[in-house]
Amino acid sequence: MSKRLGAEFFGTFWLVFGGCGSAILAAGFPELGIGFAGVALAFGLTVLTMVYAVGHISGGHFNPAVTVGLCAGGRFPAKDVLPYVVIQVIGSLAAAGVLYLIASGKAGFDVSAGSFASNGYGEHSPDHYSMQAAIVAELVLTAFFLIVIHGATDKRAPAGFAGVAIGLALTLIHLVGIPVTNTSVNPARSTGVALFHGGWAIEQLWLFWLVPLIGGIVGGLIYRYLLESRDA
Numbered sequence: 381m382s383k384r385l386g387a388e389f390f391g392t393f394w395l396v397f398g399g400c401g402s403a404i405l406a407a408g409f410p411e412l413g414i415g416f417a418g419v420a421l422a423f424g425l426t427v428l429t430m431v432y433a434v435g436h437i438s439g440g441h442f443n444p445a446v447t448v449g450l451c452a453g454g455r456f457p458a459k460d461v462l463p464y465v466v467i468q469v470i471g472s473l474a475a476a477g478v479l480y481l482i483a484s485g486k487a488g489f490d491v492s493a494g495s496f497a498s499n500g501y502g503e504h505s506p507d508h509y510s511m512q513a514a515i516v517a518e519l520v521l522t523a524f525f526l527i528v529i530h531g532a533t534d535k536r537a538p539a540g541f542a543g544v545a546i547g548l549a550l551t552l553i554h555l556v557g558i559p560v561t562n563t564s565v566n567p568a569r570s571t572g573v574a575l576f577h578g579g580w581a582i583e584q585l586w587l588f589w590l591v592p593l594i595g596g597i598v599g600g601l602i603y604r605y606l607l608e609s610r611d612a
Contacts, residue, residue: 387434388442388467389468389470389474390434391430391438392467392475394426394429394430395427395472398422399422399426400475400479401422401479401482402414403419403422419558420551423554427442428546428548430442431543440543442568444589444592444596445593446566447468448593448597449597449600453603454600455533468568469572471568476573477572479496480496480576492577496576496581498581499561500561500581501584504581505561505562509561511587515591518588522565523596525550525553525565526595526596526602528545528549529599530600530604550565564588567593570588570589571585
């Protein structure tokens with residue numbers, strides 16, 4: 381278990397550092413910035429690389445919604461859910477702390493002036509989408525993410541390609557969701573940066589725990605009862 385939790389820590393750290401870091405450090409340049417597409421690709425690459433690096437140790441969750449969704453889908457024991465979720469949040473906090481140290485090295489940095497890659501809705505949505513829109517987007521995107529994960533790791537699926545499918549799915553999810561909520565689908569990812577930003581990011585954090593967890597359960601149950609072969 382200690383090695384599995386270590387793998388989840390480093391995997392979640394890399395996801396938040398690479399994904400949120402691309403948004404905080406590399407997306408804000410008017411001429412050279414990577415933009416939404418670059419941030420979406422960065423999130424996908426973090427998962428793709430860590431699935432192959434440590435996925436064989438811990439399963440490569442890096443996300444409480446994935447852990448809960450895999451449990452709902454019958455792929456993960458309930459007794460291990462809490463330790464995984466706790467270490468994922470710790471990994472996210474560590475990555476957000478490192479990002480804060482880097483970002484604060486720039487003259488004039490003010491964490492409250494921007495979003496610090498935090499997730500939000502209403503006036504704090506990148507394109508001012510409502511709370512209802514945020515709930516629908518996060519629910520649907522997380523549910524489909526879990527369907528992809530279950531399908532890509534099914535024994536009937538082509539071996540060795542799960543990381544590619546999962547990484548590309550997360551890229552697609554961010555291409556759709558960044559304008560709506562800055563894309564969470566991951567409560568740990570949301571928590572780390574929100575705690576360093578403070579204010580409204582913490583006030584709205586409840587949505588980015590509740591809805592992705594529900595979406596993960598929905599996706600896991602859909603695959604388990606509608607798509608998975610009983611023989612498998």
